[in-house]
Amino acid sequence: MSTTRRIAVIGGGAAGFFGAIRAAEVDPTAQVTILEATDHPLAKVRVSGGGRCNATHACFEPRELVQRYPRGSRELIGPFSRFGPRETIAWFAARGVELKTEADGRMFPVTDDSATIVDCLQHAALAAGVRLRTRTGVSAIARAADGTFALTLRDGASAAADCVLLACGGTKGTGGATLAQGLGHAIEPQVPSLFTVHIDDPLLKGLEGLAAPAAAVQVPGTKLRAEGPVLVTHWGLSGPAILRLSAWGARELHDMDYTFTLQLAWSAVHAPAQAAAALADQRTAQARKQVASINPFGLPARLWERLVAAAGVPAGGTWAGLSKAQADKLAGQVTTTRLAVTGKSMNKEEFVTCGGVRLREVDFRTMESRVCPRLYFAGEVLDIDGITGGFNFQAAWTTGWLAGSAMAGPRD
Ligand SMILES: Cc1cc2nc3c(=O)[nH]c(=O)nc-3n(C[C@H](O)[C@H](O)[C@H](O)COP(=O)(O)OP(=O)(O)OC[C@H]3O[C@@H](n4cnc5c(N)ncnc54)[C@H](O)[C@@H]3O)c2cc1C
CATH class of the missing domain: 3.50.50.60 (FAD/NAD(P)-binding domain)
Structure with missing residues (x-):
């Protein structure tokens, strides 16, 4: 030396x-x-x-x-x-x-x-x-x-x-x-770790820029789960919850070739049963109001309207007219939406x-x-x-x- x-x-x-x-x-x-x-x-x-x-x-x-x-x-x-x-x-x-x-x-x-x-x-x-x-x-x-x-x-x-x-x-x-x-x-x-996901699903079309502030994501069949805001992008989903999922699941998701089912709770504060109960409350409290206009989960209005439509509620449908099947489907839309991920993009930030x-x-x-x-x-x-x-x-x-x-x- x-x-x-x-x-x-x-x-x-x-x-x-x-x-x-x-x-x-x-x-x-x-x-x-x-x-x-x-x-x-x-x-x-x-x-x-x-x-x-x-x-x-x-x-x-x-x-x-x-x-x-x-x-x-x-x-x-x-x-x-x-x-x-x-x-x-x-x-x-x-x-x-x-x-x-x-x-x-x-x-x-x-x-x-x-x-x-x-x-x-x-x-x-x-x-x-x-x-x-x-x-x-x-x-x-x-x-x-x-x-x-x-x-x-x-x-x-x-x-x-x-x-x-x-x-x-x-x-x-x-x-x-x-x-x-x-x-x-x-x-x-x-x-790679820290990436966003590609999803081509009609549910997300036109919602680019909207964020669900308290969402949760998971990959069924694995232990991968993350909570936090989720942001709808032009190509799928991003936001802290998605980035956390990608970091913890970097290897598993790589091994799946970034093709998997993502289960999304737009509102992580509501379990499916709680979401159903919140909807049931509205059916009595807001009977004459339109389902699409009253959003009990604090979601962005356009996202809520989209979830209501995806649950099969007709345009202008009221809370009084919400069938049990529609309410169950809507609770499912809020808490357990399943989306097909087809790839990833690196996070810009x-x-x-x-x-x-x-x-x-x-x-x-x-x-x-x-x-x-x-x-x-x-x-x-x-x-x-x-x-x-x-x-x-x-x-x-x-x-x-x-x-x-x-x-x-x-x-x-
Ligand atoms: C777009 C982007 C934004 C980011 N933003 C953040 C952020 O805001 N906050 C945060 O915490 N992290 C952020 N990160 C992550 C962070 O930048 C990295 O974790 C960090 O830079 C790692 O530092 P490093 O010195 O180990 O590696 P690097 O920053 O990658 O530096 C390694 C250097 O080694 C040089 N090099 C490589 N091979 C050789 C060689 N054989 N001989 C000589 N030189 C070589 C490379 O040219 C490079 O300059 C970001 C990453 C990216 C890509």
């Missing part, structure tokens, strides 16, 4: 920048270099959160926070107690960036502009003396007999390092998985892949490999992913910070 510690960070995304800055701040004598394949470091940060960057989530209890991670929840408890959302907020505040909390807990820069986060990371890296090499893809890493690393760059050049942080993200085909495999790691297959480096091969106190000493991992290259809401960046900040701390910590 050379006297100046050479730290190579592969990947100039959220996790790579955070790890590099932390390492350079802890050990200002270290030579920390980010090797970024493209010309655009921090590209995902820039486009994140619809251009606003949902940088973290106002959830400060590690045990509660980890419940937002379909993969990685057990491993992240310790890391979040050391560097969680509270520390993220303080980290950015110390560098002049204030974050604000929205009603649902998502946190964004007060500027509502992801460029604020990008600029902050770039300035912090520069100030800490981190070297950034763009258009420098790493194609192979070999471990030399003395324990150092020999990196082969895509242009054929080579570089040497004493520690390597693999932070090359989760997108298939970036080569991150191959680099980790080359150093002895197993990779969980990478598949945030998307992520599940899969990556197998977690039990990593020491989550330091993010160091258990297989290859002085190799570290951070961010989406790991088999960790969160639901939408700022949780994916939080995992990148946390694992990057831990890896940076360890790489620059006392040498053994």
Whole structure:
């Protein structure tokens, strides 16, 4: 090992920048270099959160926070107690960036502009003396007999390092998985998480833009179930409940080739029997009024009209005229609508892949490999992913910070 510690960070995304800055701040004598394949470091940060960057989530209890991670929840408890959302907020505040909390807990820069986060990371890296090499893809890493690393760059050049942080993200085909495999790691297959679903059903036609605020979705025959708002889109359904279902069901739904039956409760607060009872109440209380004009479930008016029509209630039909069969069908429409899903689309605001480096091969106190000493991992290259809401960046900040701390910590 050379006297100046050479730290190579592969990947100039959220996790790579955070790890590099932390390492350079802890050990200002270290030579920390980010090797970024493209010309655009921090590209995902820039486009994140619809251009606003949902940088973290106002959830400060590690045990509660980890419940937002379909993969990685057990491993992240310790890391979040050391560097969680509270520390993220303080980290950015110390560098002049204030974050604000929205009603649902998502946190964004007060500027509502992801460029604020990008600029902050770039300035912090520069100030800490981190070297950034763009258009420098790493194609192979070999471990030399003395324990150092020999990196082969895509242009054929080579570089040497004493520690390597693999932070090359989760997108298939970036080569991150191959680099980790080359150093002895197993990779969980990478598949998309956080997607919306394609549904071509007359029930939804013309309802684009409408949202049911308290819905629930499930996939019959599986344990997959999620609650939250559901939004009708031009191609099917989206919204937090659908995104949560897609995150928890990333593997199962991939294995079904994204073709399955979705059972939807437009109002999750009503079980089928309660919905039937609510309808029965209206039959007496609102006897002369039209069924389509009185909506006991708090649904958008046009959606309610559509459900009423789908239950076979004639236009202008009154509550007094609602037959038992029509009432049962309407209760079914509200609580157990079944729709055929025929595919998926990636979510525009945030998307992520599940899969990556197998977690039990990593020491989550330091993010160091258990297989290859002085190799570290951070961010989406790991088999960790969160639901939408700022949780994916939080995992990148946390694992990057831990890896940076360890790489620059006392040498053994
Ligand atoms: C459109 C979109 C919006 C999102 N919005 C949010 C959000 O608001 N909140 C949130 O929490 N999450 C969001 N996410 C998810 C979040 O962006 C990722 O979880 C996060 O960027 C992961 O960081 P990372 O550093 O691990 O990987 P990345 O950001 O993917 O960075 C990896 C970097 O490594 C480089 N690289 C790859 N292979 C090599 C190689 N062999 N050699 C050199 N360089 C290499 C890549 O070019 C890339 O720059 C969003 C994702 C997308 C796609």
